Amino acid sequence: MKIYTKKGDDGTTSLVGGRRVLKCDSRVEAYGDADELISYLGVVRAHLLQYDSLAPMADEIFLIQQHLMDISAHLACDCEQDFLRPLKEEEWLAFLESSIDKMTALLPPKFSFIIPGPPAVAAECHVARTICRRCERKVVAIAAKMASDATCARYLNRLSDYLFALAQIVELQLSKKS
Numbered sequence: 001m002k003i004y005t006k007k008g009d010d011g012t013t014s015l016v017g018g019r020r021v022l023k024c025d026s027r028v029e030a031y032g033d034a035d036e037l038i039s040y041l042g043v044v045r046a047h048l049l050q051y052d053s054l055a056p057m058a059d060e061i062f063l064i065q066q067h068l069m070d071i072s073a074h075l076a077c078d079c080e081q082d083f084l085r086p087l088k089e090e091e092w093l094a095f096l097e098s099s100i101d102k103m104t105a106l107l108p109p110k111f112s113f114i115i116p117g118p119p120a121v122a123a124e125c126h127v128a129r130t131i132c133r134r135c136e137r138k139v140v141a142i143a144a145k146m147a148s149d150a151t152c153a154r155y156l157n158r159l160s161d162y163l164f165a166l167a168q169i170v171e172l173q174l175s176k177k178s
Contacts, residue, residue, distance in 0.1 A: 016077035026142050031075040033135035038068045040128050047121040053173055054121070057166060060099060064159065067092050071152045075139065089151045096158040103165040107172060116167065119174045125167035132160040 007013075012020045013028060021028060041061050048058035070085050116126035136156035143149040 016073065019078065026138065027075060027078055030135065030138040030142060031072045033131065033138050034068055034072040034075060037128065037131045037135055038065050038072065040124070040131055041065050041068070044121065044124045044128050047124060048170070050121075051174070054170060057170070063095070064162075067155065071155060075142075075149065075152060078145065087151045087155075089154065092155055093158055096155075096162045100158075100162050100165045103169040107165070107168050110168075114168070119171060122167045122171040122174070125163050125170060129160050129163035129167065132156055132163060136160065 008023065011023055013023050014020055015027060041064060045058045045061040045065070048054040048061065070087060073085070074087060114126075116123045133156075136153055139149055139153045139156060143153050
């Protein structure tokens with residue numbers, strides 16, 4: 001089976017449900033940013049797995065990637081579809097908040113902005129956070145159209161907080177090893 005269809009050569013693509021839209025449509029922009037975030041979290045996860053002490057965090061990132069795949073499917077749909085897996089908003093938010101609370105309990109208080117930097121995996125967490133914020137902005141722009149998009153925006157907002165905490169805890173843990 002060929003992976004190219006040539007249907008997008010005219011600058012359009014299909015949303016879930018079949019409606020064709022321009023590739024610069026706000027919904028396509030949103031799920032494109034979600035796709036970028038999923039991919040970049042794969043980079044973060046690969047680097048976390050290089051450290052035994054950070055492997056549990058890599059497992060969390062994998063779960064987050066799965067959540068984002070479901071969110072991306074919802075963003076790619078501008079109509080109600082029974083076949084889409086439902087977004088488990090309360091469960092997913094509780095997971096992120098619990099993880100954030102565990103990480104921040106281990107961190108010293110911060111009194112200034114953080115400039116991302118070494119170690120590389122901590123800086124990558126910050127890059128993922130900024131991709132997440134961009135995706136969130138795109139989702140907020142379309143959230144008035146569908147309730148599931150508002151759910152996506154809440155998840156992305158909390159995820160950016162998670163990634164901020166993750167960057168700090170990774171930096172703290174790896175600085176103890178040096």
